[in-house]
Amino acid sequence: MSGFYRGRRVLVTGGLGFVGSNLALRLVEQGADVLLVDSMLPEYGASLANVAPVADRLRIDTSDVRDRKSLSALVLDQELIFSLAGQISHSESMRDPFTDLDINCTSQLSLLECCRAGNRDAKIVFASTRQLFGRPQYLPVDEQHPLNPVDVNGINKLAAEMYYLLYDRVFGIKSVSLRLTNTYGPRLDLASDVKGFVGIFLRRALRGERIQIYGTGEQKRDFNYVDDVVDALLLAGESDAVNGEVFNLGHPQPATLIEFVETLGRFADFEIEIVPFPEEAKAIDIGDYYADFSKFTRATGWSPKIDLATGIERTLDYFRALGEPV
Amino acid sequence: MSGFYRGRRVLVTGGLGFVGSNLALRLVEQGADVLLVDSMLPEYGASLANVAPVADRLRIDTSDVRDRKSLSALVLDQELIFSLAGQISHSESMRDPFTDLDINCTSQLSLLECCRAGNRDAKIVFASTRQLFGRPQYLPVDEQHPLNPVDVNGINKLAAEMYYLLYDRVFGIKSVSLRLTNTYGPRLDLASDVKGFVGIFLRRALRGERIQIYGTGEQKRDFNYVDDVVDALLLAGESDAVNGEVFNLGHPQPATLIEFVETLGRFADFEIEIVPFPEEAKAIDIGDYYADFSKFTRATGWSPKIDLATGIERTLDYFRALGEPV
Numbered sequence: 001m002s003g004f005y006r007g008r009r010v011l012v013t014g015g016l017g018f019v020g021s022n023l024a025l026r027l028v029e030q031g032a033d034v035l036l037v038d039s040m041l042p043e044y045g046a047s048l049a050n051v052a053p054v055a056d057r058l059r060i061d062t063s064d065v066r067d068r069k070s071l072s073a074l075v076l077d078q079e080l081i082f083s084l085a086g087q088i089s090h091s092e093s094m095r096d097p098f099t100d101l102d103i104n105c106t107s108q109l110s111l112l113e114c115c116r117a118g119n120r121d122a123k124i125v126f127a128s129t130r131q132l133f134g135r136p137q138y139l140p141v142d143e144q145h146p147l148n149p150v151d152v153n154g155i156n157k158l159a160a161e162m163y164y165l166l167y168d169r170v171f172g173i174k175s176v177s178l179r180l181t182n183t184y185g186p187r188l189d190l191a192s193d194v195k196g197f198v199g200i201f202l203r204r205a206l207r208g209e210r211i212q213i214y215g216t217g218e219q220k221r222d223f224n225y226v227d228d229v230v231d232a233l234l235l236a237g238e239s240d241a242v243n244g245e246v247f248n249l250g251h252p253q254p255a256t257l258i259e260f261v262e263t264l265g266r267f268a269d270f271e272i273e274i275v276p277f278p279e280e281a282k283a284i285d286i287g288d289y290y291a292d293f294s295k296f297t298r299a300t301g302w303s304p305k306i307d308l309a310t311g312i313e314r315t316l317d318y319f320r321a322l323g324e325p326v
Numbered sequence: 327m328s329g330f331y332r333g334r335r336v337l338v339t340g341g342l343g344f345v346g347s348n349l350a351l352r353l354v355e356q357g358a359d360v361l362l363v364d365s366m367l368p369e370y371g372a373s374l375a376n377v378a379p380v381a382d383r384l385r386i387d388t389s390d391v392r393d394r395k396s397l398s399a400l401v402l403d404q405e406l407i408f409s410l411a412g413q414i415s416h417s418e419s420m421r422d423p424f425t426d427l428d429i430n431c432t433s434q435l436s437l438l439e440c441c442r443a444g445n446r447d448a449k450i451v452f453a454s455t456r457q458l459f460g461r462p463q464y465l466p467v468d469e470q471h472p473l474n475p476v477d478v479n480g481i482n483k484l485a486a487e488m489y490y491l492l493y494d495r496v497f498g499i500k501s502v503s504l505r506l507t508n509t510y511g512p513r514l515d516l517a518s519d520v521k522g523f524v525g526i527f528l529r530r531a532l533r534g535e536r537i538q539i540y541g542t543g544e545q546k547r548d549f550n551y552v553d554d555v556v557d558a559l560l561l562a563g564e565s566d567a568v569n570g571e572v573f574n575l576g577h578p579q580p581a582t583l584i585e586f587v588e589t590l591g592r593f594a595d596f597e598i599e600i601v602p603f604p605e606e607a608k609a610i611d612i613g614d615y616y617a618d619f620s621k622f623t624r625a626t627g628w629s630p631k632i633d634l635a636t637g638i639e640r641t642l643d644y645f646r647a648l649g650e651p652v
Contacts, residue, residue: 101432106427109423109478155485163423166478283495
């Protein structure tokens with residue numbers, strides 16, 4: 001690593017959540033001056049335990065990103081801001097669209113306005129999502145693919161991403177957006193039933209419970225191990241060449257849901273059941289998805305280092321070593 | 327006309343504004359049961375005078391569309407809803423992005439949620455904007471053109487449009503979105519300096535004041551006379567074939583800003599001055615724009631009936647006949 005983060009003042013919103021806490025651990029390791037913001041909303045997966053090993057080497061603020069007044073103070077003097085706080089459940093965004101809007105869209109505009117008012121020199125890395133593409137019209141999906149989100153979550157994340165690019169262009173607030181795909185690994189929130197199948201499958205595998213797959217199980221996804229995503233975020237924060245741009249993340253070996261579950265089955269014992277798609281889930285399903293991430297590779301040299309089997313084994317090892325029921 | 331609107335319960339948000347009041351007059355003429363919602367915000371161009379000729383044949387409610395509680399009562403039992411309330415100034419959206427977000431995005435989600443909760447049978451026609459395309463990558467701009475808004479206004483309108491399409495698809499709330507381009511005609515707000523050049527040019531022409539054109543004046547636009555836009559809205563409300571779709575409006579004879587001003591000059595006396603683009607305006611300028619509106623023509627038979635000279639002459643006649651200073 002380059003030493004870029006040594007001594008840097010870095011703010012991470014959503015810093016106690018899955019990706020945020022993994023990023024925080026690495027930032028501390030690299031010597032950054034880290035401030036995490038996380039309101040620890042129930043059901044959002046944040047946990048102080050996620051950063052327990054480095055708790056005395058970073059600061060934590062429990063403000064909510066929806067509180068503009070807090071945010072305006074928190075951004076002051078930060079050099080890097082990783083904007084990871086988000087409502088990530090697709091189904092919840094359809095049940096309670098206003099909360100999704102407040103967190104995923106309005107709060108992102110707030111962050112930008114706070115920087116515009118008080119810290120125009122900050123560089124912001126925004127965690128976007130493949131969800132804003134909707135159902136792929138072709139594969140792999142590159143950054144030119146039409147944007148056609150199939151749920152409220154995708155629409156709000158798209159608006160937020162566009163704010164970041166706009167403020168970079170018009171107000172010179174350096175921003176970059178990475179479109180994350182299915183991310184898994186240590187500190188993933190396994191308790192939730194509404195944040196996608198990966199956490200549910202991992203929990204059931206660890207418990208030895210039956211895993212239900214919707215549809216045929218042939219839907220393809222590109223699974224990123226969280227360490228690879230943290231690498232991508234760090235590179236995006238460090239590079240000037242990426243400012244004002246969006247980039248897909250992805251994995252060179254997409255896998256079907258069946259393959260994901262079969263890989264899980266190499267390291268855990270459970271039964272598999274294929275069941276019809278529930279209507280509500282089907283309405284916002286996107287079919288096959290995997291990304292062309294070559295634009296980000298060209299810009300930063302990034303590519304995933306962890307294959308699915310290695311990642312799954314490490315993830316299961318992590319949760320088993322916790323010695324707690326999941 | 328088909329008689330479709332006779333006796334129909336129709337709600338028009340922004341009903342005292344420019345397009346809304348022109349639509350209201352026509353709906354009354356066609357025998358609809360019309361309820362206008364308009365909070366008459368200063369600077370937004372709403373005026374009771376706009377509907378004075380039919381004031382005893384429609385109802386007016388001065389709720390703000392940002393008031394979800396009011397909205398939830400207003401949508402009940404409506405058969406058609408024309409969602410026209412909006413913040414339309416591009417420059418204001420950059421100065422005060424939260425107000426633009428509240429009105430153009432959050433309130434549109436509110437309207438949909440109110441219908442989802444209380445009136446799933448309503449059909450909604452949303453007035454969108456060409457602004458969500460940003461700077462054209464090719465001309466004429468069709469509905470497949472990439473979406474790359476260059477200001478906060480375009481981002482928020484895009485999110486709103488996507489909500490409408492989503493709720494049509496997932497919740498069966500029939501919605502259609504028309505992307506309006508530069509619209510002019512009687513009842514346009516001539517007082518504002520922040521709602522685009524058309525109103526400013528018309529005001530200055532009527533006053534005999536010098537008209538300043540930014541840049542070269544060679545920027546192309548497709549100008550729609552408001553009666554043609556009202557035709558489009560009425561057809562969109564009536565047609566089932568358009569539900570869940572977006573359509574561009576436009577004009578078969580685009581004109582440059584110079585041509586627009588020269589046409590004005592056939593009916594009014596004023597001087598012209600070409601001045602450099604102010605920095606703030608340049609940052610969000612979109613260059614040439616004109617639309618391919620053939621998708622909407624195929625779906626509804628619509629095409630503009632009024633050419634630029636006829637439209638400008640009628641507009642100037644309207645304002646002169648008012649006998650008031652503009």
